[in-house]
Amino acid sequence: MTDSHGSEGHPAHLQHHFDNSRQQFSASKLGMWLFLATEILLFAGLFVAYAVYRSNHPEIFIYAHYFLDTKLGGINTMVLLLSSFTMAWGVRAAQLGQRKLLVALLSLTLLGGFGFLGIKYVEYEAKWKHGLLWGTNYNPESHDDHTGADEHAEEVEEAPTAPETGAPDRLNLEPTVVPPSATGPAGTVPPGEGLPHGQGAEPDNVHIFFGIYFLMTGLHGIHVLVGMSLIFWILLKSIGGAYGPKYFTPVDLVGLYWHLVDLIWIFLFPLLYLIH
Amino acid sequence: MSTAATTPDSNYLNVTKGALSWLLTLDHKRIGILYLVSILSSFFLGGMMAMLIRTELLTPGDTIMTADQYNQVFTLHGAIMIFLFIIPGIPAALGNFVLPLMLGAKDVAFPRLNLMSWWLWITGAFIAVASILINAVDTGWTFYTPYSTTTGTSVTLIVTGVFILGFSSILTGLNFIVTIHKLRPKGMTWFKMPLLLWGLYSTAIIQVLATPVLGITLLLLAMERVMGIGIFDAALGGDPVLFQHFFWFYSHPAVYIMILPAMGVISELISVFSRKHIFGYKFIAFSSIAIAVFSFLVWGHHMFTSGQSELVNMIFSALTFSVSIPSAIKVFNWLATMYKGRIQLDTPMLYALSFLFLFTIGGLTGLFLATLATDIHLHDTYFIVAHFHYVMFGGTVIAFLGGLHYWWPKMTGKMYNEKLGRIASVILFVGFNVTFFTQFVMGSRGMPRRYFHYQEQFTSLNQLSSVGSYIMAVAFFMIAGYLLHSLAKGRKAPANPWGANSLEWHTPSPPPFDNFDREMRGVDPYDYTGWKYDESIEGYVPVGGGDGTRDSRAV
Numbered sequence: 001m002t003d004s005h006g007s008e009g010h011p012a013h014l015q016h017h018f019d020n021s022r023q024q025f026s027a028s029k030l031g032m033w034l035f036l037a038t039e040i041l042l043f044a045g046l047f048v049a050y051a052v053y054r055s056n057h058p059e060i061f062i063y064a065h066y067f068l069d070t071k072l073g074g075i076n077t078m079v080l081l082l083s084s085f086t087m088a089w090g091v092r093a094a095q096l097g098q099r100k101l102l103v104a105l106l107s108l109t110l111l112g113g114f115g116f117l118g119i120k121y122v123e124y125e126a127k128w129k130h131g132l133l134w135g136t137n138y139n140p141e142s143h144d145d146h147t148g149a150d151e152h153a154e155e156v157e158e159a160p161t162a163p164e165t166g167a168p169d170r171l172n173l174e175p176t177v178v179p180p181s182a183t184g185p186a187g188t189v190p191p192g193e194g195l196p197h198g199q200g201a202e203p204d205n206v207h208i209f210f211g212i213y214f215l216m217t218g219l220h221g222i223h224v225l226v227g228m229s230l231i232f233w234i235l236l237k238s239i240g241g242a243y244g245p246k247y248f249t250p251v252d253l254v255g256l257y258w259h260l261v262d263l264i265w266i267f268l269f270p271l272l273y274l275i276h
Numbered sequence: 277m278s279t280a281a282t283t284p285d286s287n288y289l290n291v292t293k294g295a296l297s298w299l300l301t302l303d304h305k306r307i308g309i310l311y312l313v314s315i316l317s318s319f320f321l322g323g324m325m326a327m328l329i330r331t332e333l334l335t336p337g338d339t340i341m342t343a344d345q346y347n348q349v350f351t352l353h354g355a356i357m358i359f360l361f362i363i364p365g366i367p368a369a370l371g372n373f374v375l376p377l378m379l380g381a382k383d384v385a386f387p388r389l390n391l392m393s394w395w396l397w398i399t400g401a402f403i404a405v406a407s408i409l410i411n412a413v414d415t416g417w418t419f420y421t422p423y424s425t426t427t428g429t430s431v432t433l434i435v436t437g438v439f440i441l442g443f444s445s446i447l448t449g450l451n452f453i454v455t456i457h458k459l460r461p462k463g464m465t466w467f468k469m470p471l472l473l474w475g476l477y478s479t480a481i482i483q484v485l486a487t488p489v490l491g492i493t494l495l496l497l498a499m500e501r502v503m504g505i506g507i508f509d510a511a512l513g514g515d516p517v518l519f520q521h522f523f524w525f526y527s528h529p530a531v532y533i534m535i536l537p538a539m540g541v542i543s544e545l546i547s548v549f550s551r552k553h554i555f556g557y558k559f560i561a562f563s564s565i566a567i568a569v570f571s572f573l574v575w576g577h578h579m580f581t582s583g584q585s586e587l588v589n590m591i592f593s594a595l596t597f598s599v600s601i602p603s604a605i606k607v608f609n610w611l612a613t614m615y616k617g618r619i620q621l622d623t624p625m626l627y628a629l630s631f632l633f634l635f636t637i638g639g640l641t642g643l644f645l646a647t648l649a650t651d652i653h654l655h656d657t658y659f660i661v662a663h664f665h666y667v668m669f670g671g672t673v674i675a676f677l678g679g680l681h682y683w684w685p686k687m688t689g690k691m692y693n694e695k696l697g698r699i700a701s702v703i704l705f706v707g708f709n710v711t712f713f714t715q716f717v718m719g720s721r722g723m724p725r726r727y728f729h730y731q732e733q734f735t736s737l738n739q740l741s742s743v744g745s746y747i748m749a750v751a752f753f754m755i756a757g758y759l760l761h762s763l764a765k766g767r768k769a770p771a772n773p774w775g776a777n778s779l780e781w782h783t784p785s786p787p788p789f790d791n792f793d794r795e796m797r798g799v800d801p802y803d804y805t806g807w808k809y810d811e812s813i814e815g816y817v818p819v820g821g822g823d824g825t826r827d828s829r830a831v
Contacts (some may be wrong), residue, residue: 016790017382017459027385027458034450038488045492045522049507052518135504135512205513211505215496 013247025249032253036260039223043264046216050271053208063202064209065275067132069123073273076119077265083112084262087231091255094248099241102251106235109258113228120221127210134214138207216268223261230254287689287786302387303789308373309687310394312680315369318360318401325353327749330711330742336730343728347414348429350726354417355434359441360401362672363530366537367483368393368448370679371476373687375452377780377787378470380461380796385454389447396444404437416726418527421508421519425500432501435494442487442494445533449483452476461779464798467558470778474561475540478568482529482536486572490526493519517582524575532571534668535635536564538675539606542628545678546610548776549625550617553802556609563602570599580651589648596646603639607632622774623697627678630705634670638663641716656726659719662712670708677701677755684759685773689786690766691814696758704751710744770815775807 011021018024054061090105131139234250237243243251288305298306328349332339341349372390376383384390407413407430415424415431424431456477460469497519499505506512508519539560547554554560576584576592584592610632619625641663644650654660685691718737723730730738772781778801783792807816 015387017376017385017387023458027454030457031386031389031450031454034453034484038446038450038484041485041488042492045489045496048522049496049518052515057513135506135509137504205506207506208513211507215499215505215507219495 011246013249021246028249028253032256036256039260040264043216043219046212046219047267047271050212050216053212057203057205057208059203060206060209061275064132064206064213065273067127067130068213068273069126070273072119072123073269076116077269079112079115079119080262080265083109083116084259086112087255087258091248091251094238094243094251095245097244099238099244102238102243103235106231106238110228110231110235113224113231116224117221117228120217132210133207134211135207138210213272216272220261220264220268223264227254227258227261230257286788287784288789289689289786291789300391302383302391304372304376304384304387304390305687305787305791307390307394308369308371311364311372311397312369312687314394314397314401315361315365318356321405322353322356322361323749323752325349325356326745329353330745332728333730333738334742336732336735337728344414346728347416347726348412351413351416352408355404355413355438358417358530358534359438360397360404362534362668363441363445364397364448365534365672365676366541366679367452367476367479367533368397368444370541370676370683371452371472371537372448374683374780375455375473375476376459377686377783377791378473378778378801379455379459379464380779380792380798381455381459382790382792384451385458386451389451393444393447393451396440396447400437400440400442400444402437403440404434407433407437418523419494419497420523421497421500421516422510424497425508432498435498439491439494439498442491445483446487449480449487452480453484456480461796461798467561468798468800470801471543471554471557471560471564472537472540472778474564475537475543478564479533479536481565481568482533482571486526486529486533489522490530493522493526496522517579520579520582521575524578525572528575528578529568529571531668532567534672536567538631538672539564541675541679541682542610542631543606544776544778545624545628545682546613547802548682548774548804549620549622549628550614551620551775551804552613552617553800553804554609555612555615556605557802559605560609563605566602567599570595570602574599577646577651580648581655593646593648597643600639600643607636607639621698623692623694623701624678624682624774626698626701626705627674627681630701630708631671631674631678634666634674634705634708638666638668638670641666653722654719656724657719658715658723658725661725662715662719665712665715669712674704674708677704680759682774683780684762685769686780686785686787688763688766689769690762691769691773692762692766693758696754700751700754700758703754704748707744707747707749707751710747711741712744714738714741714744767814770810770813772807772816773814775804775809775816777801777803777807 014021014024018027086105086108090102090109093099093102093105127133131137133139231254234243234254237250288303298310301307301310328341329346332341332346332349372384410433411428411430413419413427413429413431413434415427415429419431419435456469456473496505496507500508504512507514508516510516543554543560574592574596576588577596580589580592621629641659645654645660645663681692681697714737718734718741719725721734723734723737769785771784773785774781777799779792779796779799780787782796782799806819808819809815810817
């Protein structure tokens with residue numbers, strides 16, 4: 001194709017409508033940042049839902065978060081942080097043209113992604129087994145019989161079996177941290193009737209917490225999967241030596257995406273696991 | 277793609293041939309045309325629905341369909357017109373074609389994303405239309421819970437379609453922001469851009485920042501229906517009004533996605549056809565940004581009657597009033613541009629004048645609705661329907677038609693029949709007012725919107741409104757007729773038929789594959805002194821000679 005740069009050496013990666021590599025790189029980077037903004041706003045809806053329900057019904061969140069395993073969540077946070085580190089180092093390696101190092105670092109990052117999803121699977125499975133699910137599927141009594149969810153569609157009246165973390169005991173220690181719930185919309189808990197203090201009994205609508213938990217971590221998990229696919233793709237390309245000091249845009253952009261996935265988890269972990 | 281565009285007659289339309297060269301094109305001009313054909317097909321479909329609605333409402337009760345069918349028809353009219361036609365309308369169809377040309381660029385920043393955006397549109401549209409064939413939705417285009425989570429119609433499917441359409445819209449917006457930031461030519465500072473680009477830029481900001489919220493809202497709605505998460509279900513401790521907040525957090529900014537590019541088009545038309553430099557350039561530019569910012573702060577005015585606190589209602593009411601300020605600034609500047617101008621009543625200008633008239637009525641009636649006390653009376657009546665159509669049809673669609681006529685010669689290389697164009701625009705203007713002004717009257721007298729069976733006293737007004745819609749249909753068939761005719765038999769368009777000075781008129785009609793045969797520099801887009809009318813080509817040529825496609829006359 002004819003263009004005004006015909007005589008100059010034309011790098012293979014430079015598309016015809018850009019003047020030079022620098023313009024192309026800065027355009028790609030701006031595009032990526034805008035895309036990350038859309039991702040944040042996508043999650044923002046869920047964060048708003050979280051904020052609304054937590055401020056209306058703090059007792060649900062305090063009660064239910066004891067069912068989450070802080071230890072596993074903490075390990076997962078470390079795994080993601082480490083993978084973000086190897087990713088950032090990988091971008092550096094790409095810029096310096098250190099191909100072998102880049103391949104190793106991308107592989108480590110990918111491994112971190114697998115580790116995260118593996119631990120997440122263990123957590124999900126435990127909740128599934130104990131019926132700690134969303135909406136009408138929330139049925140903490142039916143440890144083995146998930147298929148019978150319909151029989152339990154009505155509100156669960158009795159307290160669930162205590163979770164392994166010993167939630168009721170810990171609740172006993174600080175009964176006053178539970179403020180009375182605000183008056184919510186129709187169908188929610190009336191003020192003062194949230195959690196009978198000192199008994200560790202279950203507030204109404206605990207499934208709301210698990211609904212939000214599964215939505216937030218599920219959507220995040222999908223993003224982890226997408227990030228891993230992208231990392232896998234640039235890993236294959238970097239084995240072929242596609243990136244170097246002159247062209248490392250995809251590594252840079254995938255890195256940004258991976259950091260965002262990490263960052264969202266940094267917010268999810270305390271909001272869901274570390275409630276006081 | 278690799279075919280060199282060297283021969284003088286080679287342009288983007290004939291540079292390559294075959295269906296695949298169109299369906300897989302990365303050329304922004306062809307993608308613009310693909311979008312144009314797609315959205316006009318949607319407009320036809322949505323328009324047919326509108327005709328069915330108006331025909332049904334000729335008499336109270338059963339006229340041509342049952343009440344359930346009526347619910348489906350008005351839902352589809354709204355959903356198709358909004359998600360398939362008006363949101364992508366000006367940005368994706370006209371914008372895609374014009375934006376890089378106005379920048380003197382060869383393409384948008386991300387041509388592949390651009391193509392992907394169109395394919396996502398096609399996928400989303402296909403799914404949405406499939407949902408009509410399976411079991412058309414009857415919730416209204418707003419998909420309010422709890423009805424949308426309990427109705428047996430295919431809500432999940434159409435919501436999936438709209439979700440995908442949202443992605444398409446985001447990609448277009450993202451592409452435009454980056455293109456405007458990074459691909460402006462030498463000499464084109466931000467304040468030397470044509471105002472359409474400011475309009476498209478502010479639109480793109482809303483597309484990028486608001487559409488993801490629609491995405492998550494629709495995802496939650498689908499999850500509610502498929503998995504029963506209970507987040508919008510009061511019986512499970514959820515909050516149905518939360519859906520309204522989420523929905524309007526996108527959908528109110530979305531009406532500015534619809535109107536801002538229209539305002540950009542009008543800024544171009546008013547100045548060109550008044551033969552006078554635009555008045556108050558910076559005010560018009562910044563008011564676009566101001567509208568984009570305000571658009572995120574007014575969503576609560578859709579919930580004045582949904583049980584919000586009075587304080588919240590007052591805040592949203594005040595913020596809503598403040599949107600009228602940047603809108604009015606634009607109107608005043610357009611009027612000042614026309615003042616002492618040499619106004620030429622070509623077809624695009626007739627649409628621009630229609631816009632001024634109708635948009636002003638639409639905007640001012642918006643103030644009635646922003647006023648808390650009157651809104652209680654007018655909420656969910658035909659007054660709202662009329663207000664919305666004055667802004668969206670009288671505003672956006674009229675501006676779209678103006679823009680379509682204005683850039684038609686550039687897109688197709690053909691001139692349409694000017695006389696028929698003028699007649700059709702006047703018929704449309706009359707038909708529009710007959711249809712929708714009547715609805716203001718009905719609404720203020722208390723006729724609720726979306727009613728199938730109305731009281732006898734509204735019969736004559738409803739019939740008048742329906743007659744107006746038939747008049748509009750006549751105008752649209754005329755427009756379709758002469759535009760299609762021009763493709764086959766139209767006079768060859770000169771490079772610059774209107775004497776405009778933005779960069780797209782500095783290249784032949786239709787433009788070559790690479791848009792320009794030289795490197796472009798920014799010019800003052802509203803300085804018309806360099807062009808004079810040439811009888812022999814019925815178009816404008818540079819004062820210094822040539823046909824305007826060789827000399828960029830940079831300033």
